[in-house]
Amino acid sequence: MTDQQVDALGAEIAGVRVGGDYWGEQPLLPAEPYVLVRAAEPARPSPDRTQADGPVVHWSPTRQSGANHQGVAFQISGAYDPWHLVSGAKLVVAAASDEILLVAALRGVAVEPVGDGPFAEVGSPAGLRSALRSHLLAGGTPLDPFSGQPASIAALVELLALWRSLIDRNRGIGSGMGFSRWKRPTVEPLLWSGRPFRFLDRLGDTAAGEAVATWRSRISPRTLGVLNQRGVTLVEVEDGFIRSSGLGADCVPPLSIVVDRLGAHFDPSRPSELEMLLETAEIGPELLQRARALRERIVAGGISKYAVATETLAPRAGSGRQILVPGQVEDDRSVVSGSRVHSNLELLRRVRAEEPGARILYKPHPDVEAGHRTGAIPEAACLAVADEIVRDRPITTLIGEADAVHVNTSLAGFEALMRGKPVTTHGSPFYAGWGLTTDLGEALPRRTRRRSLDELVAATLILYPRYLDPVTRLPCSPEVLVDRLAAAAAPKDGMLVRARRAQGSLKRAAGSLLGR
Template structure:
């Protein structure tokens, strides 16, 4: 069967389905045409009773004339089509294999459809490393030939027209590309790692299991708005979504799940009678520090924390990417000891946060994780979670913020509404809860020979630091 359309007047547009291509002057429509949007534009649909467009038209409430025999013969309403569509089917959840009711299946398919529709508006993708595409591409698929990876000077880039929309992993993209595209009237959004990312470090080339795609800006740059900031400032986050966020938050805390995996072993901190304060280091040239760190670095943060907490037991935790030997931000141990009582290089961040009373940070995601665990958080920069009434903020908060949000509203926007998640087992887009299931059951590992090589390289760098006198 082939899709065809009758070129009728505005008062009587029809979509005619059947083996009539090339007859009666009827133009053919590509098989890639979206039947829902095609049917939405039709005043009348004439279709074979076994054609999917007949069902689509009835579901949309369009006048439909059915020809011949088929599953939709005699159907006259959306309810009748819906009943026939699910009759006799054994519906299963693709992630768990358990039975799923029709409403749940439709909700899942609708979510996938929204993702595909969003991706169809992306004309090109820049800066996604090949090792990340093994997971990222599934979250950017447009139902056809996308994602359309491009380079600054290739034919796809040259052919972009004004009004096109692209996304870029800007830290891995030529610095002049976004400005050059913007000058041509092309909207440049951003793609970045999500907040529940993987088992293992991105610096070790472990591909992400969640990403964010932000067409307004990016969440960690307070210089301009972002889609996340818009959600927090404007979205109506209702009671059902808040309850879902609370349940997700409680699961993450109970399982010790953070950005880079799961760890639940408690951390012993010997500081009897003293307030315990965690200061997490960050990557010095990370864009979140450069854009939202208020001009400070790890040493300045440590010094400020000591100034504000003179009697506290301060624990400094170097960033894992820095400790792995891949990124900037290293502070020699004798310097750290001038300001911190303890250095914790090995403990996973989640149980370490559980073991302290408070946290000081520039822009680290650890501050958000501390909020989820009920800890007092002081921000010295301007992270995305500052300015909503949940933190003590020492940085210059943009006037765009200021709305009071509850913790579960913050969690709902940050972990449910904003990111995209991939199930590492089925490689299908999923909810955050499914990814948490995989993390809890240790089924979220995505490894490769490149990961092993990067881990070995990091070990060599750490040994060089230790024995080269830079510890």
């Protein structure tokens, strides 16, 4: 690597703060600049080491009693985040073999190495460059953990930055409530903050001062009320927008989730982190280019929230205007909180009023079709309004064949936007109100920003959700998950998934016999 490349990598590493135990805890530190002494046996530093009066923080493997020369004691021990510990330091004193010196020097903090070691000269620009080059190249050729192929150091720094960002966003969330046991193995890695994550089954298990991640639809109103009375910070967790190759109602674990400290992204009555991103974030050219490429990969691969479509477009039935109307689970929180249209039949009637001469195709929601959730329309009532009920064809194929898509709050509207289709919303989904849709639902006065399609994609699919690689079980980028789904690398269905699908089939059969 050239000197310029090493300097650029050093600046990038310092900017994203990766290296060392960056997942470690972040203890309270003095408010004023301090001297950080990293040693097994903390000793009182001499006045020339402190550079001025002020506190001294002793960081040692074992807890020791002691005080600095002003009588103010700061003793810490264990695996802490080194970037946090040097953030307020004016000087770091450590053995010349200690990586904390490299961290401090990269952050521009003065260092005092003790003895001989690889970091003895990091206090000078040339010494820092030499130590960083040796440190980065010491492990041989790095490998991409997802592909197993050789990777650049810059690419691995970018991946570590993703993991660092995820950990920092999870800090303070110590436990989760309302998570089905079959979801927990894929959700836990996406909520990890460096400490073991606990799934709670009882109210008494909550720890004082920690936030609780909640899957609210599975928590009783009484329990939520008690948590609110206790002042517990509740964090919303929901399925992500590229979820899995299978239904949640069939107990297929999610490979993507969204975690929101403000509110549910589908509830327009209050802001969410996604809404704030869309309203305030500056999305630069590089991120826009990435969003465009991701969108094109999703569309080309036929990928939607629950499936990967391989079906090609079919010839149109007739030459008139064709409208696709995706149904929803009628008691889903996105419908209850995001719209005044609370039934699929009412939605169809509204669409017919807007499109009296069009051919309307109705696609029931897959969870409803699976027999697990409410929202089924009797066939005769449905066909009195719609021209056809399409049950088994992929939603992405139907979007491709339609001239336009009408939705209540369905994610299918967002998927249609990505495929270049005009979308009319009858409720208030997260993608409404930004100038990309025709909105017939309630006004959304907080949403004043006009967004391009790729800005919407960047916020919705890159900045907001978390993704898990189904092969390595590591947090990953959306691109990795999209590639895995396109390559059919999702986990095979287990016994629970197969049992749920069989149960749904029995429900559908019973409903058919009873005329429902």
